[in-house]
Amino acid sequence: MPALYLIRHGQASFDAEDYDQLSLLGEKQGKHLGQTFAVNGLQAQHVICGGMKRHRQTAESCISGMGVDVTSLSWQIDPDWNEYDHLDLLQAYTALPGVGEQMVADMAGDKPRAGFQSHFAKAMQRWVSGQYDSDYSESWAQFSARIRRAVEAAASSTKGNVFVFTSGGAISAVCGQVLGLTPSSTAELSWQLANAAYSKILCGQSGMKxxxxxxxxxxxxxxxxxxSYR
Structure with a gap:
């Protein structure tokens, strides 16, 4: 019976030119997670990564921390596990009258990350509402369907432990689907996921638990x- 370990990537580089790059803290988080898995005797029969750089880097740090040769494992890159396009969400949100200016002002204060997070939460709630789907290259419904396809493929990949390295939005979407959460509650769940944290899904004949x-x-x-969370 496959057990999916949905692992969120380590901290990305928020202030860097390339966000899709682990920070030094992110690398440490991935390695420490792997060390914890090793101490607990947890092994992976198969590894799946989303197609983003931070997914692969977290996987490499984690597997290295486990003391396992990366090349000895069964690997798969599945872009279906990629995060939604946060820039697409922000572009649609900041196009609203006065919103872009206010966001810039809020991020110019003493707590730029808090200012960004406040506005991004609103941008995401607008996206998941389903009322403005034509404003996005990928609607919430399309994203959810993509993630559902990804988790079903992962569940059929092996009978052992599957480590899936992905992002918070994808993990919250899976958990929301299993628990029957509303899109709004699923979006709120994503804010609580820590970097290099994991969620465990058991896949059996009766479905996913x-x-x-x-x-x-x-x-x-x-x-x-x-x-860290961001």
Whole structure:
């Protein structure tokens, strides 16, 4: 019976020219997760990565932390696990009258990340509402269908443990589908997912069961400094 470990990528480079690149903290997070898996005796029979750089880098850091030769594992790149296009969401949102100017002003304050997050949450809620689908290159419904296709493919890939390295939006979409959450609640769930945290899905004949979500106890105690959400 396949067990899917849906692993969110480590911290990306928010302030860098290339966001799709792990920060130094992100690399440490991936490695520490792998070390935790190794201590617990957890092994992967198959590895799936989304097509983004931060997915692959997190996978490599994690597998390295496990003390396993990356080339010894069965690997697959599946772009269906890619995150939604956050720039597309922002472009549609900031095109609204006065919104772009206000966002720039809020990000110019003492807490630019908080300013960005406040506006991005609104941009995402607009997207998942389904009322403005023509404004986006990929609607929420299309994204959800893509992720559903990805998780079904992953579930059929092996009978053992499958490590899936992906993004928070994709993981929350899977969890939302299994739990029957509304699109709005699914979007809110994504804000709670820590970097290099994992959620576990058990796939059987009766369907998919969510066994754990956003597991990040490996960042408790002495490793608290490794915990991040953005």
């Amino acid at each position: 969510l066994l754990s979500i956003n597991e990040h106890s490996h960042f408790d105690g002495h490793h608290r400094e490794l915990l």
